[in-house]
Amino acid sequence: MKATIVLLPGDGIGPEVVHEARTVLDVVAARFGHQFTFTEHLIGGVAIDRTCTALPTPTLAAATAADAVLLGAVGGPKWDDPKARVRPEQGLLGIRKALGLYANLRPVRVHPALAGVSPLKPERVQNVDVLFVRELTGGLYFGWPKFREDGSLHRRAVDTLEYREDEIHRIVALAFKLARGRKKRVTSVDKANVLESSRLWREIATEIAAGYADVTLEHQLVDSCAMRLLTHARSFDVVVTENMFGDILTDEAAALAGSLGLIPSASLGSGRCGLYEPIHGSAPDIAGKGIANPIGTILSAALLLRHSLGLHDEADVVERAVDDVIAGGARTADMLNAPTDKALSTAELGTLVRTAIVDDGYRHATAAS
């Protein structure tokens, strides 16, 4: 198949991890006979430096016309001035909103070989497999009014948490559909004991559940959900929640898997074009050192193959290659168990994944002949 993929490396370690994922896609294309065309565009801090805006018009135009977008990360200390009018994060939020990508899927699976890397006891994280479905274009991130006021007596700032019925409906319904392909359990997370928007969320989730007799729904308050992730993470299947709760809970959940650097995400809307990115940030402290973990971005590329290109076998092959490489002991610095373990570079780990994809191809070809 032919596909156009827009690359948005962004800031910090973004370019390093996107490079590894792109070359993984090259290997997939060669093995399966696809033709992927890549174009690279600016977003975030690098875009501010060159164009004075975090989401330049050519970037959005290219993304809109593409089959899929693969993004690294945005942000960094250089652009962190709280008074700045233009911020790197506006690029990311802007592209999510402009492409209508309301559903952010964040699968958190604990690889058996990494159970010892998590800060929790291995028996607590063994076999954890949670799919977070984070609402991505509403809530506190986008609600209006949103402003800051520096009065003569005091300073004041306002953010607004608003959700409309249709926004809640489409994300919760998606969670139910996805649960049907899994263990058929949905946990809807809210703060209904305090927030009006959460009470509406809970009401709508309950209404939707009536149409899915085969899927169980439970409601959980976000604070106790945060605790249950540390004590009984295995008891979750699909977790659906609003934008900011999802942002916070998924960083927490990533620690179960051993490292924030391992977790991919897919941001989807009603069309086929999706945005794929690791859930980690730009990690300015290690940028340019060649030691960042490329797995979250490589697994995001696998999600891209599956969700935007419909290439399921290809996505499985990439995920299997990552699993095999981890099982074989390959680690970047963030995944180490003991200080004596050897850390691979970003490029070395990427190369191992590509080799595993090629080797898997040979095994298949030999088995078939």
Ligand code: IPM
């Ligand atoms: C994420 C990030 C972003 C978010 C930031 C960079 C705006 O933390 O994708 O989780 O909060 O959505």
Ligand code: MG
């Ligand atoms: Mg986040």
